[in-house]
Amino acid sequence: MWPVFWTVVRTYAPYVTFPVAFVVGAVGYHLEWFIRGKDPQPVEEEKSISERREDRKLDELLGKDHTQVVSLKDKLEFAPKAVLNRNRPEKN
Structure with a gap:
């Protein structure tokens, strides 16, 4: 009897x-x-990092006066030599 029962259970298990x-x-x-x-409360979404960064950059831009810029003649920075010309002797 048990072998017949297990055969039936195995045969009809998917059904x-x-x-x-x-x-279930x-x-x-x-x-x-x-x-x-019933009513899930809406969750306030926090701004993403990129959105916060964009907002911060916009706030920084709004606080600056873009008409006051440093003259190129007044800049003390110099242009570094090209990497490929480092080991090359200077031509006179």
């Missing part, structure tokens, strides 16, 4: 497993919504 899993999933889904509540 029994899917409806059982479907019912549906009950779990509705139970979760019942416990959680």
Whole structure:
């Protein structure tokens, strides 16, 4: 008797497993919504890092006077020699 029972269970397992899993999933889904509540409260989304960076840069730009710039003649920076010309002797 037991071998026949296990053969039937093994043969019809896919036909029994899917409806059982479907019912368990549906009950779990509705139970979760019942416990959680009907109206979920909206969550305030925090600004992303890139959005905060853009806002900060815009605030910095608004605070500056763009008509007051340093003259190119007044800059004390110098242009470094090209990398390829470092080991080359200077031509006179």
